[in-house]
Amino acid sequence: MTTREILTIQLGHYSNFIGTHWWNLQQSNFTYDPKHPSEINQDVLYREGENMGRQVTFTPRLLIADLKEVLGYLSEQGTLYDTAPSDNQLLWDDAKLEITNAEPSPKSPFIKSLNESNKTVDSETFNFENDVKSWIDYVLPLFHPRTVTVIKEYLYNCTQPFNIFTYGRDLWTTKQFSDDFSDRIRLYVEECDLMQGFQVLVDSTDGFAGLGASCIQHLRDDYGKSILAFPCLDFNNAEPSASDLIKIVNTALCWQHIGENSSLYSPLSCGQVGWPFAADSRKFQNITYSPELKYHSSAILATALDTVTLRYRTKKYPNASLSDLCADLNKLGRKAAATSLNLPFPMKVKMDLIDILDEFEGPLWTSLTPSCDISMDNNMQSIALRGIPEDRIKRPIHEASKQISKPAYKCSTVHEMMTLYLACTCHASATYLCNIEAPLKLSLPYPKIFDNNVTENGNIAEWPIGTDVNSVAVMAGMHSGNSIAAMYESLLKQTKRIKSIKKFHAFTNSGLEEDEFTECIHSLADCKEAYEEHYI
Template identity: 40%
Template sequence: MSTREILTLQFGHYSNYVGAHFWNIQELSFDYTGTVKAECNHDILYREGQTSTGEVTYTPRLLLADLKGSLNTLPSSGGLEESQVEEDLPWNTVEKIEEPAASKNEFLKDINDDISSNIKEKQYNLEQDVKTWTDYLYPRFHSRTVNVIKEYQHGDENESFDYSCSGRSLWKSDFGETFSDKIRKYVEECDSIQGFHINFDCTDGFSGLALGCIEYLTDEYTKSILAYPIVASHFADNNMSTEDEREKSTLRDSIRLVNMALSIEELSQHATMFVPLCTGEKGWRKPGNPRVFDYINYKPEQYYHSSSILASAIDTLSQKYRHKSNFHTMSDVCADMTGYGRKMAAASLGMPFAINESEYLIDHLNTTTKPLYTSITPSCKIATDKIFQLITVRGIPESYLKAPLKEAKEQMNLAAYRCSNVKEMFELYFQANNFLSATNVTVCEKPLELKTPFPNIFSDNLNEYGFVKTENQPQKVESCPVIAGYHNGNFMADMIEKLHRDVSRIKFAKLHKFKEQGLEEADYKESLDKLAEFKDNYEDDFEL
């Protein structure tokens, strides 16, 4: 069977925070003993290579972009030692960008010294130590992975990379040409590539850069493009104390809002499917109140925290087409979710899936009055009726399904007692709770593993496996059951309507920088009109 490879692209600082957690989750789940049965086909996201000295490497099939000064201790060569860097074609001899020397935190020093046993047992102070996404990055990358934008300095207020037009211009420069060459090289290495994962910050210049790339991929390759436009959980200008700061924050909010609206409109033209993500309830103007997850305590102002939640969702959602026992492809998922031109879907996450350690799944589903998941799509309340959804559940053992026959008692009166596995029971649950809806459920045996450096954001009320404890004895949470879903239906029209309404209130005359960088008023208005037209795809098609 072919590998059905995926190439992952990451654009932007917060998206790289999410990506660092995502690749940590992958790499820390590898089994080098050969004794653990793997559920995922890691070759879908990883590629095998060889160094100039003949050493075999296994690195993410990944290209990422970030600004100068954002890498801290990670060299632009990807982090492998110079003697280990893979040999490549001549295009790899482009100018090297040397990052200023930075001191490594204790976690990175232990990785560097290959003290893997220490990492498992040690307590690190990453909440204070993490200043950028490379400060908790476990894997090392291929030499072509890291792409530094040297025209802009990370954290520079005077020359900030805030406008989608800036990103568009950058894509049309040598940077875009070099980046597309690297894409071509990765694709040529694949036996049967199934498509592209694209995570990008949709509120700043990285939106334009990513959209330029997506348009290129659409023209050049006939493969699926699954995009996650991501909104950060917090912005530095959210905390205002003076009138001047308030005015600056309002202007930046407007810029972010325009970038996001332009992103959604262009994705509706070029992506196969796209799913906006944010741990804030609102997502624009201000990210808003943090989404609430039972038994998780996280700080939205710490990207290290909030990005781990989104990474966990992406990892869980992608299990459907990375699972060894599943024959679905990314193309199948996109086709299932995007009927009637509804290319934008919502995502949800229930982490942990909060079942009591002494409770059976049948009783939990029968008695719970809370939703099983929380929306992680901004300004989006997921409907319960007239929807199509792909649900992935992981980490609930079959032993938790129902009581044995001799102990079943009242359980035997429930229709769900006839279910013989976790998949059937969830299918019955959604069939009973979602009117005029279609649900496809994927079940993975293994839970989400929460190994260091995953942040310690879980409640003391959980046991080491992420189930709610019956005894008050402190335990470190090592893994947890998770439920996540893609959802689509006419309810998505509300989000588009809110976005269109809010961005339409901004007068183009106030968008000086957009105009200076090439955005014409006629083109801007046309984009807003297309956004309104895209909403029409979500009109109710059901007849009762």
């Protein structure tokens, strides 16, 4: 089977929180039993290699950029390909060599436990909510030496933090960074036999917004492949401050440039309103989480990404591609899409899918896109469902009872039944549905966010269970519809509070012109109009 490879790029601290959970989930769902092969083609996002010791490696096809201070113990070259230098490699007199060692950065208890193979890992041992300070504190996969790029010019907490869009854009134009990062991209691309495109996660409220926008433009100009981008916004429940307007300008500029150069993009946030001021978080049935913890909120966003991208990662649909997804949803100049999640999909104990869908009330999904509540109707949408076995769709005919009278009883597969349900409930919508039978397996360090009525295998009970959840059924989707106009309207309203960009000296001093900011506002207004019903 021909693999159509994808390169993933993560730019920014919160994007790396999300990406770390995503790669952890993929690693937790690897299948090594030849009698039950995986339904997912892992080669789409992973690469096989060989280290200096001729050991076969399987690492994410991934590029990461973050500031030096958050990388802690993580070596830029990684540990998977380390080899100790032999004596004859030294070109100096080691007797006269003075070596100064920096204090090693501490590792979290969980990371320490991974290096102790003889130690039994117990979930009760770790307090991730307190231990996790950075995404490196819970990362499972080992990286290829070209994966990690350290930005040494800036720090998060200093007199000139990396918090302005133009700082990131200027960083990309420096020969040292641009040449190095673009070479890393090229080396990954040249390894691929039939590359289909790029997935880009980028923080949209700080300097990484400008870095990501420049990187995406480079990808479009040099490779011409499909680019699916996810501008990420960390949930913020702090009181309003002067820095909020700076984050709003960064976000507006980020969306404008990503919209111009990507094939499709979908903003991600666990906040109902993404713009940086106090607001409510997204609510999920059967889940209780702390949205202010990056460790929690990023796990929810990663779960959505891992499921919605199944469309072009499964063996069941070998001809489905990233370009198909983008082409389906970016009709009529609509480059933005909303991402949704249903976690866990409410498979109740001792109930069949036909009955669950028949009694389902309320929206089928929860939006993960800020200031956008996804309607059930008038959408172009791509939906992925995992974790519902074929023997859970209905009762055999001799046990069917009232099920026989339902039109859905004629359906013989999960795909048929869900397709019928979506056709009946999502009026005037064009839906692409894919599904796999395997549930999403959960293991450490995925957070314990499920309520105590969720069983070990993710079913919903009407009584407390109080057990660890090891797997769940999940549904996620991407939707392009009129409801996205409200997202642009909300961002425009906040951006227009700024009468002149000249009042923000950090932007103007780093090269942002008044005309460029005005053009950004006009571009967002055009995007909003493209999603309004009367415009079509």
